[in-house]
Amino acid sequence: MERAGLNDLEAVIAIARRGSFRAAAIDLGMSTTALSHAIAKFEERLGVRLFNRTTRSVSVTDAGRLFVEQVGPALQNLQGALDAVRSQRETPSGTIRINAAPFAAREIISPLVIEFLRRYPDMNVDLVTEGRLVDVVADGFDLGVRVANLVPSDMITVSLGRAQRYAIVASPEYLKNHGRPRVPPDLLNHRCIRVRLPDGALFRWRFERDGEAIQIDPPGPIVLDEVTLARVAVAENIGIGCFMEQSVLADIKAKRFVRLLDDWTPPFPGLCLYYPGRRNPSAGLKAFLALARELASSSAPKLGNGIEN
16 A cells, blocks of 8 residues: 555545535645545545545544544644744745634734735735634644633733724614613613624623623524624614624714713723744744734733733
8 A cells, every 4th residue: 555645644634623525625725526536545545434424414434533543643743843844944934824703813914914924925824714712723723813811721822912892883773763772781671683602602791880890681683693794783773783893993983883881891801812832833933923922012002911921
């Protein structure tokens, strides 16, 4: 039997991690058909099936599970060795894979990612947006970008410096017809746009003023799982919405939305990059982190001390 190539090993791990040939193919930068053919040939050479696949689902066989358990750590060690070699390059090159919440990706795309690509033209960035909080190590990412209090405690963090706020908004037409809430409990008598979190729970609205903290589970006529859809619902006068401030700031400035309960939504610690500890980060990763620190140090205002942990 001919020896397995690195591409074959990466393909198997990617499919097992993503649970989908289509998603794995996107990660690997190839077509789904090409990936399917490559895996079929690899299974033929091995003489064993690694995946059970139908038109609707993909599952790992017992042999495939054993393969992933044995090969996965070895492949990570190999990638670590490659990173160690690449870290000796004077000019950063290669690809950085980043996982971020959608609003976080919008925050970093222009000041950080685009600037990084301008400075280092030999680098590529693969930015994946997901609402759910993923394991960046298990899912093959170099970095994650999340609100600070969501970052796992065993990760190294780099503050991006800028504080975050929630914004409670409604359309002028909605307020004309239903009135304006003056304190958070008033929301219980309004129609609110509910958002379902990645874990299936409904997002509870959090408020704070003068040391008093309140959580509200408001009623609403619609439940959505995507911020842009919730924004459409507010624009269509369906009800009041709760968003990260930067998602609706343009609407507020243009007076399409009216901000509510502003004094009940104080700033809180903002976004940070996070990554696992590595002995030999690649030159590209070191350059990206250095640029993030540079931009964070020049941004204002900040909360806390902004110290890297």
